[in-house]
Amino acid sequence: MKKPLIIIALILASLSAFAAGEGIVTVYMPSPAGLANKLAADFEAKTGIEVQTFQGTTGEILARLETEKANPVADVVILASWSDGLSMKESGQLESYTPANSDKMVPGWIDEDSMLFGYSASAVGVIYNTLIYPTLDADWAELADPEFRNDIAIPDPELSGACKDFVAGYVNAYGWDTFEALAGNGMVVPGANRAALEAVTTGEVGVLIAGVDYNAYSSMADGEPLSIYYPESGTVVNPRPAMIMKSAPDMENAKAFVDYLLSEDAQKMVAEAYLLPGRTDIQFDNRSTLAEIPQIECDWDAMMDISSSAAARINELCER
């Protein structure tokens, strides 16, 4: 007797899916790829809106947006760098919107114009290979000591948004001395986040500074010989902004996707991917909490101004 009911429910559900919004939403999002795919699939299942994703590093996403200026494609753009998000806002590319559940977000992870929605966040730390260094708790500056000579790597801040924000925040607070000393100590730039993590995992270098934490937690869960800590003089926690493009070909779907990112289901997936969820009411125990991470005082406007040139400077310093 229940069968007809189920069929009716199914028909209704599919009808409502059609009504809610057929069509597509194009989302540009950075790693982790697994999370991006899961979010896209779940959103498709819930709304019937097809998600076209372009996955790349923050640098690649910005480049893609620039090439497509004449024919905009993206509806929603997610970056791993808050300062890059702020500069997109400054150049007038973003649409203001108040998503559902925005009241439950971590204070400060949504900007005052309601254009940047930090639906998740990562922090960078020191990731080290435990086969080479059984324990380590050196502060940033101490890693320039001779014992770490030629054994330090940093992700390319021109590719990794998280690293870029950290460099900007650290330089803004403490100046260039530490990075200059590290570069003088033979620090290398193996590539974006994953390539840098690969270098410390295989032991090509023993220590990775400014490595994003969620990658490290996930490798550690796989059993790789790695460990991570946040040095005592502090790090930068950077909310990863999701933004609606003013030029979005499909504005309604874009807003629906941002609403979805702040939904409880999406936020749980964020936490499962070892990222810090954007809402305060999501519980997790697979990584350090926000309160446990020592932070540098962040002046995001000042950081936005210097972040790109600082990132370029790191690459110059480390050039062999």
Add this chain to the structure above:
Amino acid sequence: MKGKRIFPAALIIFLALLIVCPLLSIFARAAFPDGHFDLTSAINTLKENENASMIASSLLLGVLVVIVSSIIALPLAYIFSRTEFARYRFFDIIFMIPFMTPPYIASMGWILFMQRRGLMQQLFPSLAFISDWFFSLGGLVLVMSFHVFPFMMTMMKNAMLSVPSSLDEAGSVLGIPFRTRLGRLFMPLLTGNYAIGALLVFVKTISEYGTPSTLGRRIGFSVFTTDIHRYATVAPIELGKSASLASVLIGICLLIWILQNYITAHRTYSLISGKGGSIRIRKLSPAAKGAILIFIAAVVFFSMIIPLFSVIASSLIKLRGYGLRAGNYTIGNYIAVFTEDKQGINALLVSIFLAVSSATITAVLGTVIVTAIRNARKSIGNIIEGISLLPEMLPSIVLVLGIMLFYNGIYRIIPIYGTIWIMVLSYVILFLPYTIQYVTSAYSQISGSLIAAGRICGAGPLYIFMHITLPLIARGIASGWMMTFIIAFRELVTPSLIAPTNTLTVSTYINRQFEQGSVGKGMAMAVICILFSTVSLLLLNTVINRKKT
């Protein structure tokens, strides 16, 4: 008879649109930065310190690779044409392997092998000092030479085979010692061929993107191709700079092509006339034989075993942190390629689609073009042939950049930019020359008397084509299809420059996993890619050979 004139003209216009317009849009982009003619920005680009030094290092790389690949290829060419080893045809197949392995995969293999605490140091910790040396210009030259040497080897082997032993015997009868004969007789006859081979290796080296984009990037060594790519894809995008560099590269390639034509006309000797001369095989002493075997083994070891071992081993390692260690092996990476997300399987499907569609289109188009060339007046035929072979003379990154600029510009008329069809188009342009060459050589074996016989029996042109010509050139078309299929399957330049959102091919999937994902998964896909091309080569080869009998 009107159709006879209109068709070639239409074909020329079509090919010009297809191939020449994209190239012109590069020059346009470089020389007309704001809509009016202005070379200053192009010249300023070239004057920039980093670009000037990049051009110098590109040319240096080309020269060094020519030298090193000559050192590898010349002895082998001699061994396989003039000594007992010429009989072992099996080496012909062995030396196809470096060619079958895409350069980006081979250099990833080398990186994984050589890097600090990498595979080599895990196997032989005492060899650690080699690693520091390897990640330098020297290592890059070595890896590129090991990829390109079979090319020169084959050319020189064929040239040496065409020098009849009678010349050498004449010298020997006159009492000239072996060394003098080698230096005064044998080598001068081959200088023309060697010059052509060296120029081709040089062009191939400065046109190559795969190795510089992996190993070159690792050591901070920029060349033309990587800089053109960087200016066109990484923020801040500077297409003008990219186009200026591409224009210079086009100039260099055309210059070398002219030089090569000059040498072909003036410095090669026709040694085969009338009755073909015989080749006398040199008997070898056991010691010489041993030395040669060691040399061959060393070349095989460096050009094939190291990169393949490294790629396969990396695809089987479970936890990267523990490396080569008992119990740390898994086939999980292969399973993950297919099951973890849709990306892996989609990349394979996209690559197969691109390979099949571009191979089929070029087979049809190439046959039409060659048929038109043979039926048109000589001057018209030369124009058609010249345009359609242009893509082979130029680096693919330049052509793809041109395609990108041109179709971005005419998006309102032909909206294929940003879709998969622009990739199909680009593949067709890049690989058209292969089909043309295969079909042309098949055509040249058909005697005119067959066609005449058909005419006498009253057959029309279409009937003759369908029943006489086509069956005879079918093998040529099939070989062209096969070559295109294999090369298109692993093509890297097109997808890394103009792939639409969300579209990965096998090559970009491997690259992405290697750079930003799981190296194990990337290398698993690399093994799949190599297996796929090798198996399809063998399969198609047997099918084609069976057709013959």
